[in-house]
Amino acid sequence: MKKLNAIDLFCGAGGLSYGFQDAGYEIIVGVDNEQAALDTFELNHPGAIGLNADLSKKETVNKIIEIAGKRDIDVVIAGPPCQGFSVTGPRNFDDPRNKLYLAVIDMVKQYNPKGFIIENVPGMANMYKGQVKDEVLKRLRKMGYNVDCKILTACDYGVPQMRKRLVFMGVRKDIGEPHFPAPQYGPNASRPYVTCREAISDLPTRKSELGKETDVYTSEAVTEYQKLMRGNCDVLSNHVATNHKDFVIETISQVPEGGNYKDLPAGVGESRTFHMAWTRLDGRTPARTVDTGHRNLFHYELNRVPTVRESARIQSFPDSFVFTGSRTKQERQVGNAVPPLLGKVLAEELREIIEKGTKNI
Numbered sequence: 001m002k003k004l005n006a007i008d009l010f011c012g013a014g015g016l017s018y019g020f021q022d023a024g025y026e027i028i029v030g031v032d033n034e035q036a037a038l039d040t041f042e043l044n045h046p047g048a049i050g051l052n053a054d055l056s057k058k059e060t061v062n063k064i065i066e067i068a069g070k071r072d073i074d075v076v077i078a079g080p081p082c083q084g085f086s087v088t089g090p091r092n093f094d095d096p097r098n099k100l101y102l103a104v105i106d107m108v109k110q111y112n113p114k115g116f117i118i119e120n121v122p123g124m125a126n127m128y129k130g131q132v133k134d135e136v137l138k139r140l141r142k143m144g145y146n147v148d149c150k151i152l153t154a155c156d157y158g159v160p161q162m163r164k165r166l167v168f169m170g171v172r173k174d175i176g177e178p179h180f181p182a183p184q185y186g187p188n189a190s191r192p193y194v195t196c197r198e199a200i201s202d203l204p205t206r207k208s209e210l211g212k213e214t215d216v217y218t219s220e221a222v223t224e225y226q227k228l229m230r231g232n233c234d235v236l237s238n239h240v241a242t243n244h245k246d247f248v249i250e251t252i253s254q255v256p257e258g259g260n261y262k263d264l265p266a267g268v269g270e271s272r273t274f275h276m277a278w279t280r281l282d283g284r285t286p287a288r289t290v291d292t293g294h295r296n297l298f299h300y301e302l303n304r305v306p307t308v309r310e311s312a313r314i315q316s317f318p319d320s321f322v323f324t325g326s327r328t329k330q331e332r333q334v335g336n337a338v339p340p341l342l343g344k345v346l347a348e349e350l351r352e353i354i355e356k357g358t359k360n361i
Contacts, residue, residue, distance in 0.1 A: 004114070004351060005071050007031070007064060009055060009078035009104055013323065013333035014041040015315065016077055016119065019343020021045060023351065025075065029067045031055055036325030037333050044321050055080075055103035061110060075350065076116040078104045079338060082124050082132070090131035101136070109143055114175055114354045117346055118168040119338055122151045125166050136168065145170040148178045152342065155286040156183035158191075159316045159339040160199040160225065163289045169350065175357030181349045196300060197283030198223040200310045205302055206241035215239060233319040238330060239309035242295070249303045251278060257300050258282030272296075281306075287314045293331030308334060316341035 003026045008017035011030030014037075021027050027048040030041045038050035049067050053060040084097030094102065108116055118136075125133050133149060140147045147170040154163040169178035185191045204211065204218045215236045221227045251269040255261075261269055261277040269278050276296045281287050283300035290311045291297055298305055306314070308323055308330045316339040323330040 004074040004354065005068075006075040006077055007068070007073055007107075007111075008041075009076065009107060010080050010100070011041055011050075012037045012079070012336050014045055015317065015337030015340050016079060016117070016343040017041075017048075018044060018317070018321065019338070019340040019345075020075070020077060020347040022340065023344045023347035025347060025351075028071060028073065029064055031060065031064065036329040037336075039324045040322070040333055043324060055107070056099040061107070064107075065110075073111040074114045074354070076104070076108055076111060076113045077118075077343075078107075078116070079119045080104045082120055082127070085124070085127055085132045090128050090135050093132075093135050105136075105139055105143075108140065108145075108170070112144070112172070114172055114358065115178075115350050116145075116168075116170045117350065118170075120166045120168075122164045122166050125149070125151060133166075140168070140170050144173050146173055146177050147171075148180070150180050152180065153183075154316075154339045154342045155193050156186050156189070157181070157339075157342050157345045158185055158194055158225075159286070159314075159341045160194040160196050161287045161290060161314050161316075161339065162285075163315075163339060165338060165342070167346065169346070171350070171353055171357070176353045178353065179349070181345045184345070193286050194223075194225045195284055196281050196287040196314055198225050199229070199287075199313045200226075200306070201283075202226045203236070203239060203307075203310060203313070206239070206304070206307065207302065210241045210243060211239050211307070213237060213240060229313055229316075229318050231318055231320060236319065237309065237322045238312065239307045240327065241307055242305050244304055252280065252298050253303045255280045255298070258285075290314050290335050292335030293328055311335070315339050 005028050006020050006025045007028050008030040011032050017027050027045045029049045031051045032038050035052050042050040080101045088095040137147050149168045151164055151166050154161050171178045183189045185193050202219050202221050217236050221230050255263055255278050260279040280298045281300040295305045311334045
């Protein structure tokens with residue numbers, strides 16, 4: 001079967017679409033309103049166009065159609081924000097504040113793709129006792145799709161991180177039924193979870209210097225995951241350490257592996273006492289969810305926050321994936337992304353359903 005064409009809405013740096021690209025899809029366009037993220041998207045998706053635009057506007061739809069040309073759009077992937085729903089509630093689904101989520105539904109209607117993947121925060125599943133989720137399902141099913149949704153945990157699919165995402169998978173009714181991939185790692189699978197130590201222990205420690213944006217490896221990859229992330233890459237990018245103040249180094253040095261502010265002596269680190277303050281990763285387990293650069297999550301052993309590359313490894317971005325823009329923007333791009341390995345597993349599952357269902361069409 002020929003390559004399936006896909007467009008990525010609210011693409012950010014392109015973690016989800018990179019997974020689809022790695023699974024053999026052709027990514028046509030990624031749409032977002034953050035230019036730094038789009039620069040990263042274009043750099044890492046050869047041939048794809050990064051479009052800085054407002055998806056709620058008709059001219060954006062027209063521009064996507066123009067970019068796609070005569071090519072069929074087989075799959076739509078998207079990660080729209082759902083902040084509007086928290087204000088308007090399910091009864092006001094068509095409220096303008098929900099326009100970005102509605103734009104994704106409109107794009108599915110516009111292209112009538114063979115399938116789609118829409119991802120969001122897990123909390124959306126229970127918003128207004130599930131009414132928002134149910135309304136999304138109802139509208140997509142009314143458009144001619146079999147749709148299911150499920151909260152997936154990234155570490156079940158080889159990502160060294162306990163990130164959860166709510167995923168909607170839709171398949172056109174004339175093609176087949178959606179189904180989600182079974183966990184491949186963990187206690188109920190054949191392989192153990194990948195730990196964050198297994199993910200990043202081969203990277204330079206940056207104990208004596210901060211490093212630079214483009215550098216070299218100083219040791220060999222040891223674990224299978226490290227080898228997977230390096231691939232054929234011989235250049236180390238985005239591995240620059242943060243120059244912390246002395247009090248930060250002194251405070252975090254007193255937190256044990258896997259601990260947080262509750263493990264500090266009385267009178268130490270009391271300027272930060274919220275639930276994630278002074279959290280140190282546990283190298284023996286998958287990492288907690290990588291944040292967008294708030295600097296509350298510290299290395300499991302070193303007295304600093306992870307570098308962009310370390311966070312990218314934990315998110316399952318290969319070392320060949322280069323992030324652009326300022327350090328702050330790079331951290332936001334990594335933290336906001338869907339792990340590419342999770343995206344790849346979903347892409348492979350969806351392609352299998354489509355290929356099976358279109359043999360006789």
